[in-house]
Amino acid sequence: MIWLDSLQEFGQITLKAIARMGRGNLFFLSVLRALPSLRGGTDLLAQQIYSVGVLSLQIIMVSGLSVGMVLGLQGYNMLVDFGAEQSLGQATALSLVRELGPVLTALLFAGRAGSALTAEIGLMKVTEQLSAMEMMAVDPIKRVIVPRFVAALISLPMLAAIFSAIGVLGGFFVGAGLLGVDSGAFWSQMQSKVSFGEDVLNGFIKSVVFGVVAAWIAVFEGYDAVPTTEGVSRATTRTVVETAFAVLGLDFILTAVMF
Amino acid sequence: MNGNADDSLVKVRGLSFRRNERVILENVDLDIPRGKITAIMGPSGTGKTTLLRLIGGQLPPLQGSIEIDGLNVPALKLPALYELRKRMGMLFQTGALFSDLTVFENVAFPLRVHTRLPENLIRDLVLMKLQAVGLRGARRLMPAELSGGMARRVALARAIALDPMMIMYDEPFTGQDPITVGIIMKLIQQLNTTLGLTSIIVSHDVLEVSAIADYIYVIADGRVMEHGTPTALGRSQSAWMQQFLQGLPDGPAPFHYPASDYATELLEADDA
Ligand SMILES: Nc1ncnc2c1ncn2[C@@H]1O[C@H](COP(=O)(O)OP(=O)(O)OP(=O)(O)O)[C@@H](O)[C@H]1O
Ligand SMILES: [Mg+2]
Numbered sequence: 001m002i003w004l005d006s007l008q009e010f011g012q013i014t015l016k017a018i019a020r021m022g023r024g025n026l027f028f029l030s031v032l033r034a035l036p037s038l039r040g041g042t043d044l045l046a047q048q049i050y051s052v053g054v055l056s057l058q059i060i061m062v063s064g065l066s067v068g069m070v071l072g073l074q075g076y077n078m079l080v081d082f083g084a085e086q087s088l089g090q091a092t093a094l095s096l097v098r099e100l101g102p103v104l105t106a107l108l109f110a111g112r113a114g115s116a117l118t119a120e121i122g123l124m125k126v127t128e129q130l131s132a133m134e135m136m137a138v139d140p141i142k143r144v145i146v147p148r149f150v151a152a153l154i155s156l157p158m159l160a161a162i163f164s165a166i167g168v169l170g171g172f173f174v175g176a177g178l179l180g181v182d183s184g185a186f187w188s189q190m191q192s193k194v195s196f197g198e199d200v201l202n203g204f205i206k207s208v209v210f211g212v213v214a215a216w217i218a219v220f221e222g223y224d225a226v227p228t229t230e231g232v233s234r235a236t237t238r239t240v241v242e243t244a245f246a247v248l249g250l251d252f253i254l255t256a257v258m259f
Numbered sequence: 260m261n262g263n264a265d266d267s268l269v270k271v272r273g274l275s276f277r278r279n280e281r282v283i284l285e286n287v288d289l290d291i292p293r294g295k296i297t298a299i300m301g302p303s304g305t306g307k308t309t310l311l312r313l314i315g316g317q318l319p320p321l322q323g324s325i326e327i328d329g330l331n332v333p334a335l336k337l338p339a340l341y342e343l344r345k346r347m348g349m350l351f352q353t354g355a356l357f358s359d360l361t362v363f364e365n366v367a368f369p370l371r372v373h374t375r376l377p378e379n380l381i382r383d384l385v386l387m388k389l390q391a392v393g394l395r396g397a398r399r400l401m402p403a404e405l406s407g408g409m410a411r412r413v414a415l416a417r418a419i420a421l422d423p424m425m426i427m428y429d430e431p432f433t434g435q436d437p438i439t440v441g442i443i444m445k446l447i448q449q450l451n452t453t454l455g456l457t458s459i460i461v462s463h464d465v466l467e468v469s470a471i472a473d474y475i476y477v478i479a480d481g482r483v484m485e486h487g488t489p490t491a492l493g494r495s496q497s498a499w500m501q502q503f504l505q506g507l508p509d510g511p512a513p514f515h516y517p518a519s520d521y522a523t524e525l526l527e528a529d530d531a
Contacts, residue, residue, distance in 0.1 A: 132355035
């Protein structure tokens, strides 16, 4: 009865996944309920924004620059066939602001900061630091989870904005600097064809949504990790994979609704 | 000593706890007398740590009551439970120091969170607690730079930072060299008398515990097997008790985890 066994296994996996989603949602609610506790701990938040956001700057800036430069090259090669290379500014900016900025930043963020958050929280659980906190009458959700969650949530949209801005500069260097696109045309095309309310704002909304999802997954996976070294390493991997799937899926839905 | 309502700080009655249908504790009764050192002993995996977590309100019991200073722990709402925990210290099996804070900040942590004392007072208090465990000189070190024994002493200083009424030690001696064990034993005794604490020690180190405990509960298979003063237990007639106290490998408590017949199983392996 091999098929019966695999059916049973399938059922078990499904049940486990549903139970985990349930725990994830309950956890999200308790984090939301604990949000007001943040008022007392702005220094904790600042510390976390530093380790989650500022320390991710390097990879975000380097990636933004390289993606922008590649966009400049590819965009030029495509546009020049139609004699439309003056629109390079618009093409680069739109792809970055609408899509690549928020999505790539979220993916890089999951790998750089999300995984680190999960590992850190998971290790605090393994070494009983979270239990010790509870026994000292300190709620780990308020003390450990909320500052990290909010820091990730604030950092991601800002990092996405930086990614897009540097990307545009990269496109400009390649387009205007190397390939001879008129620099006045590059900026004026961008200015007239990229709308703030439509493109920039929607891109920003995307990055906020990705920020919530990436932050939630990272802190939940750490908090829910099986408290062993192996459990933490698996939770770290899950953070990256789940964030990637969630971001790509949500991006499709959001794009369909927005543009 | 056992049973008088007024002189016990912790009263456990009919306590049962399960994990996924597996019985960990079944109908356990305990009395922890005020101001004394009470030991909870038993083989590995019998639920001693679980019992401490139940007393601390970190796990909900299946049945029974746990009263601390007149408050029924499982029935407390979170704010009341947190108020109670400020008066309890717990020393975890691993020390559980916050790895991102220095020794000083670890000990200062409960003071900073729960009091509004000025910085110079916090400094004095922390130095006093560190002096009590002999580690005032190590206050700038990070937890990763401490030996296991030092980490436990720092954790002890942190546990007494708020001057609790009771303190629970989970396996304070395990994995320590004889000198460190001696230091920790002396500290537990000293703190108990000078601070008037009530101490609960979970351990399976028979000799150490017999030396400092006023009263001992022995738990095995989820039940209280025996309880009494160290001398009374030493004279126990039960074969199991003697096996446990003398550390004999086999006896009423079997060496082997329950398994099918050895020879049969070896033959089965050949077929597979
Ligand atoms: N989170 C958990 N999930 C499932 N089972 C657990 C969990 N924690 C402990 N157990 C089980 O509960 C039993 C009691 O565990 P506990 O840690 O209380 O034992 P212990 O008496 O403290 O042992 P030791 O002396 O080794 O510390 C063990 O058999 C363990 O397998
Ligand atoms: Mg234990």
